Structures are given as structure tokens and as C-alpha cells.
Amino acid sequence: MANLQDVATAAGVSKATVSRYLNGSLELPERTASAIDAAIKALDYTPNPHARRLSLGRSDTVALIVPDIASPFFATLVGAVEAEASVMGLAVALYATLNSPERELSYLDLVRRGHADGLIFVTNHPATEQMAAKLNTLRRCVVVDEDVPDAVAPKLFCDNRQGGYLAGRHLAEAGHRHALFIGGVDQMISGAHRWQGFVEGMDLPGLPPARITRHYGQYTVEAGRESGRRFLDLAAPERPTAIFATSDELLIGLYEVLTGAGLAIPHEVSVIGFDDVGPLHLFAPPVTAVRQPVRALGQRALQVLMRADEPSADTAPTEELLPVTLIARNSVAPPVRAFDRNTNSEE
Template identity: 60%
Template sequence: MAHERAPGLKDVAKAAGVSVTTVSRMLNGSLDLPAATKQRIDEAISALKYQPNPHARRLSRGRSDTIGLVVPDIANPFFATMVAAVEEAANDLGLAVSLYATLNRTGREVAYLRLLEHNHVDGLVFVTNHPDDGELAALINRTGKVIVVDEDVPLAMVPKLFSDNLQGGYLAGRHLAEFGHRNVLFVGGPDAMISTQRRFNGLRSGLQERFGEAFSIRRYSGEYTVACGREMARRFLEEGSPATAIFASSDEIAIGMIEVLREHGISIPDDLSIIGFDDVSPLHLFAPPLTAIRQPVRAIGRRALSLLLETNWQESEVLATEELVPVEIVVRNSVAPPSTRNKQR
């Protein structure tokens, strides 16, 4: 038997005939209302047996009731899905979300972090997609009330939330090994990024578990973009790499690579196997459907907001914790045993 959903701010607001923001601001003491309006809200709370969220109230009391969400690119399906999840979770708590797209540029990231310094938002869910030279970490540490998500800012002393990239790489390596692939090409983001490092190390671990030291991994580094995928595929073809399988560590890279490989008559998986990472794009519609490591991006977005609200920012020293979200492999049809044909690439 399903449990009934606990009443939320939206339910109270609807019953009282006011906005969610009005209810939220009344509860945190930042808004004076006419007596009749306040009475309607109190009666709705009583009738619904509504229990206010103490974490949300602690974060936003006397402030803007607005959470900042900083992402590199809202056109990327991965980040777009995360944005939707954060928006949905915030709406349930009567909090607004201010979205800032940085184009993955440090200058824009710095500008948005400074909004928090000036109290324009109550806290930030911060996502970057490039290595940090220390500038972002210094600003995050000075500002506080920031949750670092998806990619690390190594010297930032705040809570962090990542997918289990090491496990994801391991699952990819184990799957390729099960099909007999000993020569694998890894295509990742910048080498300094935690996602690249951990996905590569996991891949190596998965292959090593099956083959000992009798395997080889060639490694290309670039960006998590379709354009990078195209460039890496051209490089792969020009070099005549002996790899029989590719681990493309993002949907975008995989899509770009497949585009170029098809142009050159490379059949997947008959000539070359490939595994992607993210599984946010409609990879099941590809021909063949693409096997990928799935990141639970909506769960990551919801958990990021919860972590921001749960953290006691009043403590003199907030711990730089790291929380990992499990990933899974979604097996489709893009991996097969190494081709016996000596196809000239």
C-alpha cells in the first residue's frame, strides 16, 4: 500500500489562496501579513497538519528565499536535467531558484559566486566543468554556503557531491573485458579533473581484474563536447590505433565520435565497440543503441539541494565532506567481441 505524500508548502498555499512564497516568508518571519491572510494560512497549516522543513527555514530565515544554481551550459542535456531536478525540489520547499549559466568560464563563475557574498541568494549549488587554479576555491571558502557538485574544486572546504566515477569506469572496463577487449581507447575530459582521473582509473581496474597486466589503454584528453568527440575520432583514425573498443566518458564525446566513425565506414559494434557515460541523451534510439554508464542526474540535483539545506552553516568550520552517488551500466548493443577482420582505418 502506498504511503500518502506529506503536505507541502504548495498545499498550504493553495488552501489559503496565497502564493507559495507568501507562506514561506511568513513562516520564516521575513514578511508581515494582514491578520486575515495570516489567519487563513494558519488555518490551512492546522487543517493539513503541515510540518515546516527546518532545514529550509534555517537556511533562508530573514533572507531572500532564493537558491543560486551555477552550471556550465544549459544546452547540455546533462546540466539541463540537473537544473530541472533542482527547480522541482526547490519549488516543493517554497524556494526560488536563480539560474546562472557560466559558459564554463572562470570569470563568470567568480561573478556569480560574488552574488552570494552580497546576499543576493541564500546559498549556491555550484557546478564547474574545468580545472581550478585556486581562484574559485579561495572565493568559495571565503563565501561559504556552497555545495560543489559533479566536478571537484579541489581546495574548496565545503560539502561535495559526485557520481561514483571510479565505479563507473570499473563497470565499463569489466564489461569490455567480458567481451575480450584488451586494447581500449579512453577518451576523457581534462586530465586534472576528478571525473577524468577516476573514470580512467576505474577502467584500468576493470580490465586488470580480468587480464592482469596483459592489456593496454590509450588515453586521449579533451573536453566533454561533441566537437571534441569528432576531433578525437579523427585522431583515432589518423593514428591507426589498435584499439578494438572505445570508452567515451560522456554522451557528448560518444555522439561526436560515432558521427565521424560512421562517415568513415566504421561499423559499431562489428568493427569497433563503444561505451558512453552519462546516459542522459536518448542513446537507446541510436543504431545500434549505445551501452553507457548511467549517472542518476535527477537524483544528484535533488540531493544537491538537500545537502545545501541540511548543512549547518553556522558551525565555525564546515567539513569538506565528499558524498558519492552510485552509477549503473545500461547494457544495449554497442559492444561485441573484437572484430576478426583486419579493417584498415
């Protein structure tokens, strides 16, 4: 198979001349251009599109780093980025870190040494200074879903605080004054903002003070199971009348334990989820949840990335919030008993 040097030799010009002629950066006399065209035809030469893109300073490839691709949330996000990339004529290089900080840093080095036109970065644990420093060496990057506070890059989140507020208000309007909040840590924007919003939503004017217990933990099925077991260990009079599980994975583990113990939802305890990416409408009963616009998040991330300017240490990163929606189903009902508690508490 002929290569660029073969064409240059046959046309009697340099390899650099052929390359610049093909990428449109050099105008040649008609005689020279005809000689190159004739050599290409005679040798049946097909230009390497990847090499040609690199010669123009682009690869038409974007990198996407995510914690996991088995999770419905991240799988949906990846699919949305891939679909938008197809519309834009781009390829996606996908890296799944398994939520390992070491793998994250290794992949960031790999992306930095590669030829991607930019990076969409998603983490699922508290950020570190080292992570931010590596992100800041990239020419173009967008931070999505969870914050990396010191990263100088555009940032795109769902409105976690509003989501927490919608869940808290929905339970308060149903009459719940004692609730359990499951998931997240304050070092992550999702955990801190969902908690803040939930407290605000439960504290509606004209209602008795709410008691809110908090179980910290990762967004995993096993963490949901553990919270379910801790809930069942409480004596019935001390159990919260409602639970806010702040991810689909937590909700799945929680439902497994509660229904396995024969607890009737929502008659004995009301439940609200967050994400609504999995088939929560197929649960028994169908789960009320705050829905994140995950597909829009992935689509918007690529749009922001491809128009992002090179980051500057003197410029504060832009931040964009996508709205969330409460999807009311059948897992919330008025409590069968009332509590008179005057303080919030955390565990």
C-alpha cells in the same frame, strides 16, 4: 498602493513596530495590535513577501551556478534542482557561466552580495585557488559533480571511479585487450577517477595485459569528432578494438565520425558511453553506457544545501558519492581480432 509607512502612520506607531508585528517577532497590547490590523484593512495593505523574508534572515531563494544549460547533462541537473525547490517552496536563481572562469568568479561575487540562502556550484574545468577562496566566503554552499579541492563545503559526486571500472570490465569480459579512452584531464575528479576505474576494470585476473590509449580533451562534441578522426587515421591493425567515450557529448561527436566513415559498430569497433542522459537508446546501434543519476544528483544537492551548517575552516568537507549503473545495449561485441600488447600507453 499603501506601504508599510502608511500603515504605521495610520496606526500611530513606528514603521519598525509594524514590521516586527507582521513577522511575528513582537507581541503588542491588544489595543495597538487592533489599531495596526484596522489600518492594514482600511488601506488594503499587502505585505511584501520578499522584504518580509529578508527581515527574518532568509530569502527562500537558492543560487545555482552551472557551466551550460544547452548540454543535456546540465539541463537535466537544473530541472531536478528546480523540481525539488518547488517541493520545498523555494525559488532558484540560475547563472550559466558558459564554462568561463571569469564569468564564474563574477557570478560568485554576485551571489555573495545577494540574498540567496545558499549556492549549488558546478564547474566543468580544473578549479583555482581564487575560485575556492570565493566559495569559502559563502555562508552555505554545496559543490556538485566536479571537485573544488580547497573549498570547505559539502561535496556531492557520482561515483566516477566505479563508472570507469564498469566500462572497463564490460569490455574486458567481451574479450577486448586494446581500448581507447577519450576525455577528461587528471586535474578534474571526473577524468582522473574514470581513467583509474577503467584501467582497473580492463585488468581482470586471468586475462592478458591490456593496452589502453588515452585521448585527453574537454567533454565536447568537437573533442569527440577529433578523437574519431585520430582513430580513423590509424592503420587498421593498430586500431583499438573498443572505445570508451566518457560523456554524451564526446559520444555524439565520435559516432558522427565513425558512422560517417562507414565503420560498423560494434562489428569493427565496440563503443561505450558515459552519462546516458541523451537518447543513446535511439542511436544505431543503441549505445551501451554508464548512466549517471543526474536527477538524483540535483535533488540531493538541494537537500544537502538546505541542511548544511555554516562552513568552518577547521572541518573537513563531507563527500557523498551517488552510485552509477551500466546500461548494456548493442554497441559492444567481442573483437574480430586479438592483440598481444604488454603495456598501457597514453597520448
